[in-house]
Amino acid sequence: MTSVLQAVAEAHRREWARLLAATVRVTRDLDLAEECVQDAYTAALDSWTRDGVPARPGAWLTTAARHNALDALRRAGTLRSKLHLLVEPDVAAEPVPYDDRLRLVFLCCHPALAVEAQVALTLRLVCGVSTPDVARAFLVSEPTMAARITRAKKKIMAAGIPFRMPAPAELPDRLDAALTTIHLLFTTGHTAPAGAALTRDDLVAHALDLARMLRDLMPDEREARGLLALLLAGHARRTTRATADGRLLPLAEQDRSAWDQEAVAEADALVVGALRGGAPGRFALQAAIATLHATAPAYADTDWEQILVLYDELLKVWPSPVVALNRAVAVAMVSGPAAALAEVEALERDERLAAYHYLPAVRADLLRRLGRRAEAAEAYERAITLAGNGAERAFLTEKRRALWAGPVET
Template structure:
């Protein structure tokens, strides 16, 4: 029991202010991000321990211990089931949004395992973010996060081929995108951008909107995306955003400009084991016609990823290029 609330209860709480309080409690700063995600899915999302364990690719026993430790940490902190003090509200809400973003991302593009999507996770993240938006309708970043999720998830039907293979955005059939979801997301971000200086989620949603509004990949407004990423990088120190910025620069200015930015990112320890760095390098080298070198980097990226669909895609790209 945590000061009046039993976080072992599997039932979904009612859609009320209490749910937001519970989200904030589950995202207590005493917990690691992984524990925050697990406890949120358990206590707020209503997922069973076995379901959460599958999402994290660990045994149910391991996840039971993690959730138990998370509950003990909250209990030891003396946290009460009550709204945070005004001075803490922004920081605690930021933690909630970050956890919901992590849940959505793991559902849309799992970091490991055999599946290209974990629809139950991305759908749960959208459901909970809708709830937070309903409770805090005037918060621009909440609206921005919901818009980002909708604009991204709208592409999911076209992201998988007939045999379950990954289909990159450049090759997707845009008629298969969920256009009702896109319209909702664009309406949300258009209105949210009128509320003062945009934060990270609003800027990411704006980037997603530019992608979704392009009639075809070749008509994507890459210069606008590049500028939005530059604004985003002034707000956050995130190596994946820097990598995406390099891609946007490559598409707007040219592959060699993107490769120069990749060289600058090579020293970032946070990207050392990330498959996306060699994958982006391979793609840009392929655009330059340096196919043999591109093939080497596709193979390197395939060996580094733990996502089986991504691995198969990268090996296929390598196989389509000459070895020398």
């Protein structure tokens, strides 16, 4: 039974996005598609326990969900009116064969929805991210996020928004939400909001696939290049971010010789293109910062002055408290921990960061570097309480314990 549970869980991680997108193509109803997919997973648990795990779990689930959808449409008496949708393409002569997931991203990113609702709905439906994890990504409560997602689904269905690739003229209105969604999907996989494992590789893979498809769809769009560059620069470090036993390694301790140099080179080339042709956008600027980290021969060689300049520019186009917190880290490297601490303490008054564990984590590190160990310990405790990821909690716990082990290292 344990092996079946593991197989179903693995199929959920790997297949949810494709499965839901394919089922929406049949039902044209988000709630119904989600229900059919969930029923397919429930049926898999019984069937695979009885008959064994199939050689192609994804194909089995796709067939089951499709049958569920067709049965539901028959019961509702709408199969005949929707039958042509099963065999006819949504948009004639699309230039490249887009994955259903990208169509579903654009469905969720319709301008009729508020931007935060667009992103939250896409993370939940396209990517299978749980509602609690989506809530953590947006720094809001789970009930608030659940209500937001429900309202967004109802609005899409009430407006009759079609499941197809947008026409070229429609793309600009949906681009920023699509970029934001794919980026949040990547960050949710790069450092999982909850659980023992540091990462969720399935979400990272989905994000990279979608970012490449979006860049191919809009090859001249600088922000699409910037997003792909940003993801590649972060993904290049994937094998060095933790030890074999799961201990998190900060950037300064990672083995740069093991980084994926092809990914770094591709990211660097994309950034060059993303920065040309006018004032750069937020994804191009984030990518420039990430590639500066990725191309530095050693941590000590990091160009923190240039990174701080880029954060200043990023704050102008994206005045986010998270950006301000990341900028404070660069301030600490350029001007020292005392200067950075003043900025971090100002950010503590921002309610949007009340549940953001990186805020007390950064404050704890600055206090540690200033020799204020008791205050640092309190800040580490706060960060540990807020952190949902087991690897991060273990890392913060070890940092708190090390406060009293010897002289302060700055």
